[in-house]
Amino acid sequence: MQHNLKTYWHELEKRYAGDEVVYRRLDLEQETGIRMAILNPGRTWAILIEVLPEDVGALTPPRWRGMGFKIIPLVGPELAAKHVCLYVENPEHRPVFATLSSDVIRILESSDRTTRVKNLQNCFNRWSRFFEIWGPDGMSxxxxxxxxxxxxxxxxxxxxxxxxxxxxxxxxxxxxxxxxxxxxxxxxxxxxxxxxxxxxxxxxxxxxxxxxxxxxxxxxxxxxxxxxxxxxxxxxxxxxxxxxxxxxxxxxxxxxxxxxxxxxxxxxxxxxxxxxxxxxxxxxxxxxxxxxxxxxxxxxxxxxxxxxxxxxxxxxxxxxxxxxxxxxxxxx
Structure with a gap:
Protein backbone atom coordinates (compact mmCIF):
# COMPACT_ATOMS: atom_id res chain seq x y z
CA MET A 1 0.00 0.00 0.00
CA GLN A 2 1.31 3.44 -0.94
CA HIS A 3 0.97 6.35 1.47
CA ASN A 4 1.69 10.05 0.96
CA LEU A 5 3.41 10.54 4.29
CA LYS A 6 4.37 14.16 3.68
CA THR A 7 0.71 15.02 3.12
CA TYR A 8 -0.20 13.41 6.44
CA TRP A 9 2.48 15.39 8.30
CA HIS A 10 1.44 18.65 6.66
CA GLU A 11 -2.19 18.02 7.65
CA LEU A 12 -1.12 17.40 11.24
CA GLU A 13 0.96 20.59 11.25
CA LYS A 14 -2.24 22.54 10.53
CA ARG A 15 -3.86 20.99 13.61
CA TYR A 16 -0.81 21.54 15.81
CA ALA A 17 -1.29 24.23 18.47
CA GLY A 18 1.73 23.70 20.67
CA ASP A 19 0.50 20.31 21.89
CA GLU A 20 2.91 17.76 23.29
CA VAL A 21 1.87 15.46 20.47
CA VAL A 22 -0.83 15.47 17.79
CA TYR A 23 -1.35 12.30 15.77
CA ARG A 24 -3.58 10.29 13.47
CA ARG A 25 -3.80 6.66 12.45
CA LEU A 26 -1.93 5.83 9.28
CA ASP A 27 -5.00 4.10 7.86
CA LEU A 28 -8.20 5.67 9.12
CA GLU A 29 -10.28 2.74 7.84
CA GLN A 30 -8.57 0.08 9.95
CA GLU A 31 -6.24 -0.24 12.91
CA THR A 32 -2.64 -0.94 11.91
CA GLY A 33 -0.83 0.12 15.07
CA ILE A 34 0.99 2.82 13.09
CA ARG A 35 0.37 6.54 13.60
CA MET A 36 1.69 9.69 12.03
CA ALA A 37 2.55 12.41 14.54
CA ILE A 38 3.85 15.92 15.14
CA LEU A 39 5.79 16.44 18.36
CA ASN A 40 6.67 19.42 20.46
CA PRO A 41 8.96 21.33 20.12
CA GLY A 42 9.30 22.63 16.61
CA ARG A 43 6.60 20.65 14.78
CA THR A 44 8.83 17.59 14.72
CA TRP A 45 7.83 14.88 12.24
CA ALA A 46 7.40 11.44 13.81
CA ILE A 47 5.86 8.03 13.34
CA LEU A 48 4.48 5.98 16.24
CA ILE A 49 4.53 2.18 16.19
CA GLU A 50 2.45 0.26 18.69
CA VAL A 51 4.22 -2.57 20.54
CA LEU A 52 3.39 -4.62 23.61
CA PRO A 53 5.31 -3.76 26.81
CA GLU A 54 7.08 -7.13 26.82
CA ASP A 55 8.42 -6.40 23.33
CA VAL A 56 9.98 -3.05 24.22
CA GLY A 57 13.06 -4.69 25.72
CA ALA A 58 13.60 -6.70 22.54
CA LEU A 59 14.22 -3.55 20.50
CA THR A 60 17.69 -2.06 20.21
CA PRO A 61 17.53 1.67 19.47
CA PRO A 62 18.75 2.43 15.96
CA ARG A 63 21.84 4.54 15.36
CA TRP A 64 20.53 7.24 13.07
CA ARG A 65 22.30 10.53 12.65
CA GLY A 66 19.78 13.36 12.87
CA MET A 67 16.97 11.12 14.03
CA GLY A 68 15.68 10.11 17.44
CA PHE A 69 14.08 7.12 19.12
CA LYS A 70 12.05 6.88 22.31
CA ILE A 71 9.22 4.88 23.87
CA ILE A 72 6.07 6.80 24.78
CA PRO A 73 2.73 5.82 26.35
CA LEU A 74 -0.30 6.36 24.14
CA VAL A 75 -3.83 5.08 24.43
CA GLY A 76 -4.46 2.50 21.70
CA PRO A 77 -6.41 -0.67 21.01
CA GLU A 78 -4.13 -2.54 23.39
CA LEU A 79 -4.57 -0.65 26.65
CA ALA A 80 -1.18 -1.72 27.98
CA ALA A 81 0.63 -1.02 24.71
CA LYS A 82 3.58 1.29 24.30
CA HIS A 83 4.56 3.19 21.18
CA VAL A 84 7.97 3.32 19.57
CA CYS A 85 8.46 6.93 18.51
CA LEU A 86 10.81 7.65 15.61
CA TYR A 87 11.35 11.32 14.90
CA VAL A 88 13.56 13.59 12.84
CA GLU A 89 15.63 16.06 14.84
CA ASN A 90 16.56 18.44 12.03
CA PRO A 91 14.09 19.65 9.35
CA GLU A 92 16.78 19.36 6.67
CA HIS A 93 16.70 15.58 7.18
CA ARG A 94 12.96 15.31 6.57
CA PRO A 95 13.25 13.89 3.01
CA VAL A 96 15.43 11.02 4.24
CA PHE A 97 13.16 10.50 7.23
CA ALA A 98 10.15 10.22 4.91
CA THR A 99 11.96 7.51 2.93
CA LEU A 100 12.94 5.73 6.14
CA SER A 101 9.38 5.93 7.47
CA SER A 102 7.97 4.51 4.25
CA ASP A 103 10.36 1.57 4.55
CA VAL A 104 9.35 0.93 8.17
CA ILE A 105 5.66 1.04 7.22
CA ARG A 106 6.19 -1.27 4.24
CA ILE A 107 7.90 -3.83 6.47
CA LEU A 108 5.24 -3.66 9.18
CA GLU A 109 2.34 -3.91 6.74
CA SER A 110 3.71 -7.24 5.52
CA SER A 111 4.34 -8.56 9.06
CA ASP A 112 1.96 -10.49 11.28
CA ARG A 113 1.89 -10.20 15.07
CA THR A 114 4.45 -12.97 15.56
CA THR A 115 7.05 -11.40 13.25
CA ARG A 116 6.31 -7.70 13.82
CA VAL A 117 9.01 -6.92 16.39
CA LYS A 118 11.66 -9.08 14.70
CA ASN A 119 11.03 -7.45 11.33
CA LEU A 120 11.01 -4.00 12.93
CA GLN A 121 14.41 -4.67 14.54
CA ASN A 122 15.80 -5.95 11.25
CA CYS A 123 14.60 -2.72 9.64
CA PHE A 124 16.29 -0.68 12.37
CA ASN A 125 19.52 -2.60 11.83
CA ARG A 126 19.41 -2.09 8.06
CA TRP A 127 19.04 1.67 8.44
CA SER A 128 21.74 1.80 11.11
CA ARG A 129 24.12 0.15 8.63
CA PHE A 130 22.99 2.56 5.93
CA PHE A 131 23.91 5.62 7.98
CA GLU A 132 27.19 4.07 9.10
CA ILE A 133 28.30 3.37 5.52
CA TRP A 134 26.78 6.08 3.32
CA GLY A 135 27.34 9.77 3.80
CA PRO A 136 25.01 12.69 3.06
CA ASP A 137 26.30 12.96 -0.52
CA GLY A 138 25.10 9.50 -1.50
CA MET A 139 27.14 6.85 -3.27
CA SER A 140 30.52 7.37 -4.88
Missing part, protein backbone atom coordinates in the same frame (compact mmCIF):
# COMPACT_ATOMS: atom_id res chain seq x y z
CA UNK A 141 30.82 7.15 -8.65
CA UNK A 142 32.47 3.74 -8.39
CA UNK A 143 29.65 2.44 -6.22
CA UNK A 144 27.04 3.92 -8.56
CA UNK A 145 28.58 2.06 -11.50
CA UNK A 146 28.84 -1.12 -9.44
CA UNK A 147 25.16 -0.99 -8.53
CA UNK A 148 24.26 -0.15 -12.13
CA UNK A 149 26.07 -3.29 -13.29
CA UNK A 150 24.33 -5.49 -10.73
CA UNK A 151 20.93 -4.17 -11.79
CA UNK A 152 21.75 -4.82 -15.45
CA UNK A 153 22.46 -8.47 -14.60
CA UNK A 154 19.39 -8.71 -12.37
CA UNK A 155 17.29 -7.50 -15.32
CA UNK A 156 18.75 -10.26 -17.51
CA UNK A 157 17.93 -12.91 -14.91
CA UNK A 158 14.37 -11.64 -14.45
CA UNK A 159 13.71 -11.50 -18.17
CA UNK A 160 15.24 -14.84 -19.12
CA UNK A 161 15.33 -17.34 -16.31
CA UNK A 162 14.22 -16.60 -12.77
CA UNK A 163 10.90 -15.78 -11.15
CA UNK A 164 10.67 -12.32 -9.55
CA UNK A 165 11.04 -13.76 -6.05
CA UNK A 166 13.97 -16.03 -6.94
CA UNK A 167 15.62 -13.22 -8.90
CA UNK A 168 15.62 -10.62 -6.13
CA UNK A 169 16.41 -13.25 -3.49
CA UNK A 170 19.51 -14.27 -5.46
CA UNK A 171 20.87 -10.71 -5.41
CA UNK A 172 23.40 -10.71 -2.58
CA UNK A 173 25.76 -7.91 -3.63
CA UNK A 174 23.75 -5.33 -1.70
CA UNK A 175 24.42 -7.13 1.59
CA UNK A 176 28.20 -7.44 1.17
CA UNK A 177 28.33 -11.13 0.20
CA UNK A 178 31.40 -12.46 -1.61
CA UNK A 179 29.51 -12.80 -4.91
CA UNK A 180 26.76 -10.53 -6.23
CA UNK A 181 24.27 -13.30 -7.11
CA UNK A 182 23.87 -16.77 -5.59
CA UNK A 183 21.21 -19.33 -6.47
CA UNK A 184 21.07 -23.12 -6.06
CA UNK A 185 24.84 -23.50 -5.70
CA UNK A 186 25.68 -21.20 -8.61
CA UNK A 187 27.09 -17.69 -8.33
CA UNK A 188 27.70 -14.63 -10.48
CA UNK A 189 30.13 -11.81 -9.75
CA UNK A 190 29.62 -8.53 -11.63
CA UNK A 191 32.30 -5.96 -12.45
CA UNK A 192 31.99 -2.68 -14.34
CA UNK A 193 34.74 -0.64 -15.91
CA UNK A 194 34.99 2.56 -17.93
CA UNK A 195 38.73 2.18 -18.54
CA UNK A 196 40.38 2.00 -21.95
CA UNK A 197 42.69 -0.82 -22.99
CA UNK A 198 44.23 -2.61 -21.27
CA UNK A 199 40.97 -2.97 -19.33
CA UNK A 200 41.20 -4.21 -15.77
CA UNK A 201 38.75 -4.99 -12.98
CA UNK A 202 39.41 -4.86 -9.27
CA UNK A 203 38.87 -7.91 -7.04
CA UNK A 204 38.27 -7.09 -3.39
CA UNK A 205 39.21 -10.36 -1.67
CA UNK A 206 40.50 -13.87 -2.26
CA UNK A 207 36.95 -15.17 -1.73
CA UNK A 208 35.35 -13.21 -4.55
CA UNK A 209 36.56 -15.46 -7.38
CA UNK A 210 36.76 -18.65 -5.31
CA UNK A 211 34.47 -21.35 -6.71
CA UNK A 212 35.01 -23.78 -3.83
CA UNK A 213 31.70 -25.42 -2.89
CA UNK A 214 29.99 -23.81 -5.89
CA UNK A 215 28.65 -25.71 -8.87
CA UNK A 216 29.50 -22.77 -11.12
CA UNK A 217 30.86 -19.24 -10.83
CA UNK A 218 30.64 -16.68 -13.62
CA UNK A 219 32.35 -13.30 -13.86
CA UNK A 220 30.35 -10.71 -15.81
CA UNK A 221 32.35 -7.69 -16.99
CA UNK A 222 30.38 -4.71 -18.29
CA UNK A 223 32.46 -2.07 -20.05
CA UNK A 224 30.55 1.19 -19.92
CA UNK A 225 30.63 4.45 -21.85
CA UNK A 226 29.52 7.64 -20.11
CA UNK A 227 27.27 9.58 -22.51
CA UNK A 228 25.80 13.06 -22.51
CA UNK A 229 22.44 12.01 -23.97
CA UNK A 230 20.59 8.76 -24.35
CA UNK A 231 21.85 5.75 -22.49
CA UNK A 232 20.60 4.53 -19.12
CA UNK A 233 21.01 6.19 -15.73
CA UNK A 234 21.07 4.44 -12.38
CA UNK A 235 17.54 5.69 -11.53
CA UNK A 236 16.40 4.38 -14.96
CA UNK A 237 17.80 0.96 -14.08
CA UNK A 238 16.01 0.99 -10.70
CA UNK A 239 12.73 1.95 -12.39
CA UNK A 240 13.04 -0.93 -14.88
CA UNK A 241 13.47 -3.52 -12.12
CA UNK A 242 10.53 -2.07 -10.21
CA UNK A 243 8.40 -2.42 -13.31
CA UNK A 244 9.42 -6.06 -13.74
CA UNK A 245 8.43 -6.73 -10.12
CA UNK A 246 5.21 -4.72 -10.01
CA UNK A 247 2.97 -7.79 -9.91
CA UNK A 248 4.84 -9.52 -7.09
CA UNK A 249 4.54 -7.60 -3.83
CA UNK A 250 6.89 -9.83 -1.85
CA UNK A 251 9.62 -9.67 -4.48
CA UNK A 252 9.16 -5.90 -4.71
CA UNK A 253 9.50 -5.54 -0.94
CA UNK A 254 12.74 -7.55 -0.92
CA UNK A 255 14.09 -5.44 -3.76
CA UNK A 256 13.34 -2.17 -1.94
CA UNK A 257 15.12 -3.44 1.18
CA UNK A 258 18.10 -4.53 -0.93
CA UNK A 259 18.30 -1.11 -2.58
CA UNK A 260 18.67 0.49 0.84
CA UNK A 261 21.33 -2.07 1.76
CA UNK A 262 23.11 -1.10 -1.45
CA UNK A 263 23.03 2.60 -0.50
CA UNK A 264 20.35 3.77 -2.93
CA UNK A 265 17.59 6.15 -1.91
CA UNK A 266 15.09 7.72 -4.29
CA UNK A 267 15.75 10.96 -2.41
CA UNK A 268 19.27 10.97 -3.90
CA UNK A 269 18.18 10.09 -7.44
CA UNK A 270 18.96 13.56 -8.83
CA UNK A 271 22.59 13.07 -7.73
CA UNK A 272 22.89 10.04 -10.01
CA UNK A 273 22.52 11.82 -13.32
CA UNK A 274 25.24 10.07 -15.34
CA UNK A 275 24.01 7.98 -18.25
CA UNK A 276 25.73 4.90 -19.60
CA UNK A 277 25.74 2.70 -22.64
CA UNK A 278 27.17 -0.79 -22.48
CA UNK A 279 30.18 -0.96 -24.80
CA UNK A 280 30.67 -4.67 -24.20
CA UNK A 281 29.38 -7.47 -22.02
CA UNK A 282 31.79 -10.33 -21.40
CA UNK A 283 31.15 -13.43 -19.33
CA UNK A 284 33.89 -15.71 -18.04
CA UNK A 285 33.79 -19.17 -16.49
CA UNK A 286 35.75 -19.10 -13.23
CA UNK A 287 37.56 -22.42 -12.99
CA UNK A 288 41.03 -23.87 -12.63
CA UNK A 289 43.54 -21.77 -14.55
CA UNK A 290 41.60 -18.52 -14.42
CA UNK A 291 43.87 -15.61 -13.33
CA UNK A 292 42.94 -15.17 -9.67
CA UNK A 293 44.14 -15.50 -6.08
CA UNK A 294 42.12 -17.92 -3.96
CA UNK A 295 44.41 -18.63 -1.01
CA UNK A 296 46.77 -16.51 1.06
CA UNK A 297 49.21 -17.33 3.88
CA UNK A 298 48.04 -17.02 7.49
CA UNK A 299 48.22 -13.44 8.70
CA UNK A 300 47.56 -11.92 5.26
CA UNK A 301 44.29 -10.01 4.90
CA UNK A 302 42.47 -7.16 3.15
CA UNK A 303 43.63 -8.53 -0.19
CA UNK A 304 42.89 -6.50 -3.33
CA UNK A 305 44.21 -7.12 -6.82
CA UNK A 306 43.34 -6.45 -10.46
CA UNK A 307 42.67 -8.81 -13.35
CA UNK A 308 43.44 -7.81 -16.94
CA UNK A 309 40.44 -8.69 -19.08
CA UNK A 310 42.38 -9.59 -22.23
CA UNK A 311 44.02 -12.61 -20.55
CA UNK A 312 40.61 -14.02 -19.59
CA UNK A 313 39.46 -14.69 -23.17
CA UNK A 314 40.08 -18.49 -23.06
CA UNK A 315 37.46 -18.69 -20.28
CA UNK A 316 34.72 -16.74 -22.08
CA UNK A 317 31.20 -18.19 -22.34
CA UNK A 318 27.80 -17.05 -23.56
CA UNK A 319 25.01 -15.41 -21.61
CA UNK A 320 22.85 -18.43 -22.41
CA UNK A 321 25.36 -20.77 -20.77
CA UNK A 322 25.53 -18.53 -17.71
CA UNK A 323 21.74 -18.43 -17.38
CA UNK A 324 21.38 -22.21 -17.76
CA UNK A 325 24.00 -22.82 -15.09
CA UNK A 326 22.62 -20.19 -12.72
CA UNK A 327 18.95 -21.12 -13.03
CA UNK A 328 19.49 -24.88 -13.26
CA UNK A 329 17.25 -24.99 -16.35
CA UNK A 330 18.32 -26.94 -19.40
CA UNK A 331 21.60 -28.63 -20.12
CA UNK A 332 24.92 -26.89 -20.17
Missing amino acids: LDRQRGLFGELMVLEILLRTGLSPLDGVSSWKGSSGAYQDFVHLGAAIEVKTTISKEPRKVSVSSEKQLDDTDLESLALVVLTLNEVESGGISLPNAVATIRQLLENDGKAGSIFESSLIEAGYLDYDADKYSKHYTIRSREIFDIRSGFPRIVSVPPGVGDLRYTVTISVCKPFEKTVGEMIREFTGKGSK
